[in-house]
Amino acid sequence: MNRHRMLRSGFGFLLGMVWSLPLLAAGFDGNPYRSGYDYPPRDEYRRQDSRPLERSRNPYGFAPPRAREYGYGGGAPGGVITVVSRQIGAKVVIGGTVIPYREVTLTAQLPGRVEFIAGEEGDRFRINQVLVALDDDDLLAKRRQILAELQATTYGYTDARLQYAREFWSPGEKLARYFEPQRSGSAGLFPSMFERFFGGGGGYNDTWRAWRYGNPWIERQVDLYSRGTHVGQASSRVLAMRAKIDEIDAKLIDTRSIAPFDGVILKKLVEVGDTVQPGQPLIKYADTNDLQIRLEVPARLMPGLHLDMILPATLDVGDMQVNARVAQIFPVADSLRHTVTVKLDLPQGVPGGPGMYAEVAIPDASVPESSVPVIPASAIVWRGSLPAVFVVTEGGKPSLRLVRLGQKLEQDLVAVLSGLRAGERILASPPPGMNSNWVPRTSDKR
Secondary structure: OHHHHHHHHHHHHHHHHHHHHHHHHHHOOOOOOOHHHOOOOOOHHHOHHHOOOEEOOOOOOOOOOOOOOOOEEOOEEOOEEEOEEEEEOOEEEEEEEEEEEEEEEEEOOOOEEEEEEOOOOOEEEOOOOEEEEEOOHHHHHHHHHHHHHHHHHHHHHHHHHHHHHHHHHOOOHHHHHHOOOOOOOOOOHHHHHHHHHOOOOOOOOOHHHHHHHOOHHHHHHHHHHHHHHHHHHHHHHHHHHHHHHHHHHHHHHHOEEEOOOOEEEEEEOOOOOOEEOOOOEEEEEEEEEEEEEEEEEEHHHHHHOOOOOEEEEEEOOOOOEEEEEEEEEOOOOOOOOOEEEEEEEOOOOOOOOOOOEEEEEEEOOOOOOEEEEEEEHHHOEEEOOEEEEEEEOOOOOEEEEEOEEEEEEOOOEEEEEEOOOOOOEEEOOOOOOOOOOOOOOHHHHO
């Protein structure tokens, strides 16, 4: 019996060791808190990828327009065109401001000291580059402390699993004593009678042993449950430690202000060494590749606007005219000024930058359209402050005539309110210094 019991115990010990090998490998692989909780590099945000890509050039510079090339063909200087008319409605010029398509103000999420700023105003960065970083020494110290606690908790969890495995495969002395065979050594009639009286003889139904040692199956279930409880508590402590590490990692991320998109630093609001509090602005960052015009349009002009509508706009840089597309119309009007906010997209590559003044011609749907003559802007000559055109008479001679100009249209066209009628012929591009007595030169005739 002793030999069988020893074999059974040895076999159970081997099975327990085989069953716990994965657990030992997980608990003693040199990194009990897993690779996902490694200590991060101290100066990770000072890597080369946090440097600015380039310093933006002057956004308000633009190339001067090329001089028009004037041609004189068919004996008529500058070419002769016929004035046409067009149905044009009334328009109201509204002043607005050029704004970036996307603009954000990065604020501090934690109290601390500014330790790093990636660049200056005008420096361009790519998405996910670090722009501002705060001091994080205290957070890193707390993280190291929690890592040490996690390591100790992991060892306790491994020990609890091994204790459960040992209890499962080697129940202990209680169950062994209950199944231990009864010793023979009683002499005489009376000891044998007492053993028989208390149920001697061994077996599962031995009442005297059950009263002395208890029910072995209940004892085994209680011991297994107790060991399992220890395993669950140790596992919960490990999860709690990992949650604390995740919390510290989230705060470490909040110490860095990341570029949410490709853009430019518009304005720095802090300097290195400043102490900031949560919610304090750090820098203004925007995408200046795509620009918009923000208008406050009177509510009476809103019936003439709709999305994707193309409107002529005049920029304050060089009085440049471009076409802008209606991108957004706010659904609610301002209760004090009774205006509606409208945003228009500008073409890429236009000169200028955020904050620049711009004007947009808004059609007035309440005024009916009228037919007016339309001429190209190149046909207009200025005599002092008065606009004029050269009208070609029936004899083919140019005659200077003053006109009154209206609004500018698309494709470099201008409406004429008075002084010219549809069907008349004018010079499309008269040369500088031309007058009514102009005579073509010999080189021009060729």
